Amino acid sequence: MREVEVIERMIAPSLESMGFRLVRVSFGGGSRPVLQIMAEPADGSGMNVEHCADISRAVSALLDVEDPIKLAYTLEVTSPGIDRPLISxxxxxxxxxxxxxxxxxxxxxxxxxxxxxxxxxxxxxxxxxxxxxxxxxxxxxxxxxxxxxxxxxxxxxxxxxxxxxxxxxxxxxxx
Missing domain, CATH: 2.30.30.180 (Ribosome maturation factor RimP, C-terminal domain)
Incomplete structure (x- = not known):
């Protein structure tokens, strides 16, 4: 199973319990890879900076415990934006x-x-x-x-x- 799939399965339940829908997880980059978590409020309301910070703290705690990525990376939490990716x-x-x-x-x-x-x-x-x-x-x-x-x-x-x-x-x- 790819790292991204492991992380999706690991964090999706926590995000759902916080009232968010996981849109996408991506991982890649150059010398300092980026783990991008894209999420949105499950109720359809707008995403804000506080939401991103809350998700970042929750995901960081999960990733610290499970440690699915063995190298240094940057965690980035974003909203899908208006011209969003279509996943499901x-x-x-x-x-x-x-x-x-x-x-x-x-x-x-x-x-x-x-x-x-x-x-x-x-x-x-x-x-x-x-x-x-x-x-x-x-x-x-x-x-x-x-x-x-x-x-x-x-x-x-x-x-x-x-x-x-x-x-x-x-x-x-x-x-």
Whole structure:
């Protein structure tokens, strides 16, 4: 089992009990590798710096006890961001209707890279995406990596519903 899978299994229950969903764990880098933990609040609310700090402390304690990585590394805790990676089937269902790009493990219809609007996951467990030319269905197990594309529609859909401090409309002095 790869280090990443071991770490995912090790930390996911703790994050869930803290009210977070583990999005992705990645490990890599040069002379000082980075262990990146990407998480988000399970209730769909926004991620903040305090959340990252809480997760960092909890994960650090687990990693110190279990010690799954035998070399020096940097721990980085992040949110998935608005143009987030798409990892699970649920991600593709949740973000149906939004633009994404993804790569497949093998050639499908003569290509590996795709970009278009997510239709969803069909009954045959295929990710379906459509663009102005065609609709393509790729077996979910063949999706290598995927992410949402930053578009006006995505920004509008996930914009804060209440104005942020300082964003309130100014009063008209002539009124």
């Amino acid at each position: 089937r649920e991600d593709f269902r949740k973000y149906a209707g939004f633009d994404a790009k993804f790569e497949s493990e093998r050639l499908i219809d003569g290509r590996k890279r795709f970009k278009g609007v997510i239709v969803g996951i069909d009954e045959q467990d295929r990710l379906t995406v459509t663009d102005d030319k065609a609709t393509v269905a790729v077996p979910f197990t063949e999706v290598r990596k995927a992410k949402l594309l930053l578009t006006d529609a995505l920004l509008k859909a996930f914009a804060p519903k209440d104005p942020l401090p300082g964003d309130e409309p100014e009063e008209d002095p002539a009124a």
